[in-house]
Amino acid sequence: MAIKIEARDVSVYFGSTQILHNVNLGIEEKSVTAIIGPSGCGKTTFLRTLNRLNDLSPDFRLEGEILLDGENIYHMDPIVLRRRVGMVFQKPNPFPMSIFDNVAYGLRLQGIKDKHLLQEKVKSALIAAGLWEEVQNRLSSNAFDLSGGQQQRLCIARAIAVDPEVLLMDEPTSALDPAATSRVEELILELKKSYTIVLVTHNMYQAARVSDFTAFFLSGYLVEFNKTDVIFTNPRDERTQRYVTGKFG
Amino acid sequence: MRKAFDSIWVLLSAIAYFSAVVFVIWVAIHLYALSRGKLSLAFLFTNPSSGMTAGGVFAPLFGSIYLALWVLIISAPIGVLAGVYFAEFAPDNTLTRLLRSSIRTLSGVPAIVYGLFGLAFFVRFMNLGLSLLASALTLSVMNLPVIITTTEEALRLVPNAQKEAAIALGANSWEVWRDVSFKYASSGIVSGLFLALSRALGETAPILLTGVVFYQPTVTLDPTKTFMALPYHIFILSTQHSKFTEVLPIAAASGFVLLLMVLFARILAYMYNRRIQRWL
Amino acid sequence: MRNYSTNSSAERIFRLASTAAAVLASLGVVLIVSFMCVPAFKALSQVPFAAFLSTKWNPKGYSGSTWGILPFIAGSLWTTVIALIISVPLSFLAAVFSSQFMTESIRSATDLFFSVLAGIPSVIMGFLALTTIAPLIAKVFHLSSGLTILNGGITLAIMVLPTMVSVLSDAFQKIPVIYKEGALALGASKWQAAVEVLFQFVKPAFISSVLLSFGRAIGETMAVIMAVGNVAMIPKTPLQPGETMTGVLAIEMPETIAGSVHYNVLFLIGFLLLLIALLVNYLSGLITPKVRVKTQ
Numbered sequence: 059m060a061i062k063i064e065a066r067d068v069s070v071y072f073g074s075t076q077i078l079h080n081v082n083l084g085i086e087e088k089s090v091t092a093i094i095g096p097s098g099c100g101k102t103t104f105l106r107t108l109n110r111l112n113d114l115s116p117d118f119r120l121e122g123e124i125l126l127d128g129e130n131i132y133h134m135d136p137i138v139l140r141r142r143v144g145m146v147f148q149k150p151n152p153f154p155m156s157i158f159d160n161v162a163y164g165l166r167l168q169g170i171k172d173k174h175l176l177q178e179k180v181k182s183a184l185i186a187a188g189l190w191e192e193v194q195n196r197l198s199s200n201a202f203d204l205s206g207g208q209q210q211r212l213c214i215a216r217a218i219a220v221d222p223e224v225l226l227m228d229e230p231t232s233a234l235d236p237a238a239t240s241r242v243e244e245l246i247l248e249l250k251k252s253y254t255i256v257l258v259t260h261n262m263y264q265a266a267r268v269s270d271f272t273a274f275f276l277s278g279y280l281v282e283f284n285k286t287d288v289i290f291t292n293p294r295d296e297r298t299q300r301y302v303t304g305k306f307g
Numbered sequence: 308m309r310k311a312f313d314s315i316w317v318l319l320s321a322i323a324y325f326s327a328v329v330f331v332i333w334v335a336i337h338l339y340a341l342s343r344g345k346l347s348l349a350f351l352f353t354n355p356s357s358g359m360t361a362g363g364v365f366a367p368l369f370g371s372i373y374l375a376l377w378v379l380i381i382s383a384p385i386g387v388l389a390g391v392y393f394a395e396f397a398p399d400n401t402l403t404r405l406l407r408s409s410i411r412t413l414s415g416v417p418a419i420v421y422g423l424f425g426l427a428f429f430v431r432f433m434n435l436g437l438s439l440l441a442s443a444l445t446l447s448v449m450n451l452p453v454i455i456t457t458t459e460e461a462l463r464l465v466p467n468a469q470k471e472a473a474i475a476l477g478a479n480s481w482e483v484w485r486d487v488s489f490k491y492a493s494s495g496i497v498s499g500l501f502l503a504l505s506r507a508l509g510e511t512a513p514i515l516l517t518g519v520v521f522y523q524p525t526v527t528l529d530p531t532k533t534f535m536a537l538p539y540h541i542f543i544l545s546t547q548h549s550k551f552t553e554v555l556p557i558a559a560a561s562g563f564v565l566l567l568m569v570l571f572a573r574i575l576a577y578m579y580n581r582r583i584q585r586w587l
Numbered sequence: 588m589r590n591y592s593t594n595s596s597a598e599r600i601f602r603l604a605s606t607a608a609a610v611l612a613s614l615g616v617v618l619i620v621s622f623m624c625v626p627a628f629k630a631l632s633q634v635p636f637a638a639f640l641s642t643k644w645n646p647k648g649y650s651g652s653t654w655g656i657l658p659f660i661a662g663s664l665w666t667t668v669i670a671l672i673i674s675v676p677l678s679f680l681a682a683v684f685s686s687q688f689m690t691e692s693i694r695s696a697t698d699l700f701f702s703v704l705a706g707i708p709s710v711i712m713g714f715l716a717l718t719t720i721a722p723l724i725a726k727v728f729h730l731s732s733g734l735t736i737l738n739g740g741i742t743l744a745i746m747v748l749p750t751m752v753s754v755l756s757d758a759f760q761k762i763p764v765i766y767k768e769g770a771l772a773l774g775a776s777k778w779q780a781a782v783e784v785l786f787q788f789v790k791p792a793f794i795s796s797v798l799l800s801f802g803r804a805i806g807e808t809m810a811v812i813m814a815v816g817n818v819a820m821i822p823k824t825p826l827q828p829g830e831t832m833t834g835v836l837a838i839e840m841p842e843t844i845a846g847s848v849h850y851n852v853l854f855l856i857g858f859l860l861l862l863i864a865l866l867v868n869y870l871s872g873l874i875t876p877k878v879r880v881k882t883q
Contacts, residue, residue, distance in 0.1 A: 114471075213472070217475070385611055419833045423836065482597075509709070509710075511708075511808070516840055542710050566707065574702075
């Protein structure tokens with residue numbers, strides 16, 4: 059299987075503080091790679107470098123390279139990058155618009171104006187996100203009327219509507235109840251057939267359940283990266299062992 | 308003993324607080340009373356006559372509103388866009404911090420100093436002469452700090468999560484502004500604009516030296532001409548008219564009209580400002 | 588999928604326009620200072636400095652002009668100080684009452700009145716000073732005319748009160764509740780808690796608001812002109828008339844020939860006002876950052 063997106067010797071600084079130290083990590087395409095580690099270990103920072111969202115912070119500095127299909131992401135238009143690499147956030151953040159307009163937003167940004175085309179794409183995105191049946195009759199109602207779990211699935215639909223190649227998910231279920239969480243996890247398993255997924259999670263059961271590969275970060279260092287079952291049953295690094303068993307108990 | 312002592316202070320402070328409330332109501336009633344029946348729709352639409360002892364305030368009223376319109380047209384785009392720059396694009400270095408603090412400091416400069424500046428710069432240096440345009444430009448410069456600061460602050464209140472959602476989908480800064488920031492910041496921006504409007508209507512000192520005149524019965528849309536304005540009208544009637552007791556009711560009535568207009572603008576500003584706080 | 592942003596030209600215009608606006612606005616700052624400087628410095632070269640320190644102001648004097656600006660400085664200081672003496676205690680009382688003894692619902696209604704009070708145009712306050720307050724002063728103190736420094740001071744006090752009250756009241760409300768509760772738990776009354784304990788937290792805001800009110804009062808023009816009688820003399824008591832720096836500018840500038848010595852001296856007075864305003868703002872800016880450090 060090919061490497062879809064790859065970090066080479068990546069170090070991240072915010073001002074004079076170094077957050078990530080020399081990370082080397084290759085994400086395989088059409089798989090789910092989980093990123094785990096204690097709070098403050100840099101997992102979200104790492105995720106956000108993959109779609110250059112960290113560029114928004116004024117004192118952000120990157121050393122090393124990040125390659126998407128072999129191309130340095132800093133050599134391409136960030137807007138194009140973000141269409142190829144989508145993101146779902148920790149707290150659902152739908153726009154204060156109708157359900158339809160939310161999902162169509164990214165498509166309209168690309169200049170798609172044809173009503174039928176939009177309707178088709180919105181529908182297929184909502185189906186893929188497992189939300190279509192619940193909202194098909196109220197596409198024009200406000201997104202904020204949906205429950206938390208539905209809003210998050212809406213955000214997933216919005217992200218996949220533009221047909222990205224990679225989907226970055228930053229603790230997508232941490233704000234959801236258990237029922238909604240398992241729905242999203244089922245969704246992730248479905249979505250990996252079409253997209254490369256990078257999933258940051260602090261829930262190790264989740265990482266074990268849905269991911270194919272797991273990367274363990276600690277204090278800004280990538281400590282270990284391997285197939286998920288190896289990480290959880292037979293980790294090579296003692297620190298990984300401690301973290302994994304500590305949580306499993 | 309302690310309790311009695313305290314209660315006196317609490318009572319005094321209540322009086323201090325509510326006397327402000329009472330004062331406001333008193334001002335409105337007092338002006339209305341002093342105007343002794345001069346107020347009417349005709350008052351608004353007739354020109355002053357017989358040496359100002361009769362007639363209405365049409366020319367000054369028109370002048371004030373027309374002036375305020377010009378001030379908004381000039382200061383709103385520049386002020387809002389500058390506010391956008393400082394909130395979204397400005398890098399955080401010494402230059403921009405210096406600019407920000409100097410703009411903030413400008414808001415404390417006395418109105419008459421702006422009048423002097425307007426005279427030296429717009430009237431004389433830019434050769435606009437005593438004109439509505441010179442006055443509008445002077446008032447615009449005076450209002451820029453308010454508009455810039457309110458816009459900047461309104462934009463800072465836009466939830467980051469919303470902006471990031473749009474950016475993650477590939478929106479550029481214009482699209483983020485158009486689809487996300489503007490919606491959230493508009494109440495705040497409008498509030499700042501209404502405040503600027505209230506000042507454009509009520510300020511005298513800046514226009515005193517740049518273009519307002521006491522008597523000009525023909526109303527014109529030409530901004531290169533001098534103009535009449537309500538606050539100046541009230542000022543002259545009150546301080547330089549030979550028959551003060553005769554014109555007192557007219558001055559009071561003009562004051563009442565001006566007060567209503569300025570207060571209306573301020574109340575709207577206040578309401579738009581509360582709107583932001585509701586979804587915070 | 589298209590490989591470019593559909594609105595890239597709109598974005599470029601947006602960035603350009605906002606940068607241009609910011610540059611323009613900043614230019615305004617530079618312009619104001621320089622255009623005030625030039626005639627002011629001309630005056631300094633045309634008139635010996637000592638002449639400004641006299642008490643006689645007579646620009647159109649028959650036997651030569653005198654340029655003493657002391658009467659105006661005195662007039663401005665007198666009116667401003669009286670305004671602060673009246674408004675500072677009153678605003679403190681009102682702010683304590685508003686923040687400690689009023690419920691949120693009533694306060695949001697009455698706060699509107701303070702915002703309204705702050706918005707009353709200068710001319711209207713001046714009109715009131717002329718028609719209502721002045722006769723009152725004349726009656727109480729048995730004067731022939733109420734157009735006095737005291738009249739100016741009272742009028743200015745009313746004008747600066749609302750801002751002081753709202754700044755102080757906001758500062759009181761920002762104090763974490765635990766401090767108030769701590770004082771009350773020790774047996775203090777609400778009033779004591781506010782004045783003795785909570786006041787410590789709002790001291791910087793208090794000083795800052797006094798400074799800003801000083802700046803606002805000394806820069807006020809129309810209301811003061813209509814209140815103080817405009818006689819270029821140094822008042823010995825507040826019951827005498829006087830003239831302020833802002834007053835002389837508004838009254839004499841319209842009649843002055845551009846470029847004349849008179850014109851330049853007036854600009855010098857204006858420049859002095861500008862410096863005072865900048866100084867006040869700078870000082871209050873020094874104090875405000877300390878607010879955040881202390882309440883952490």
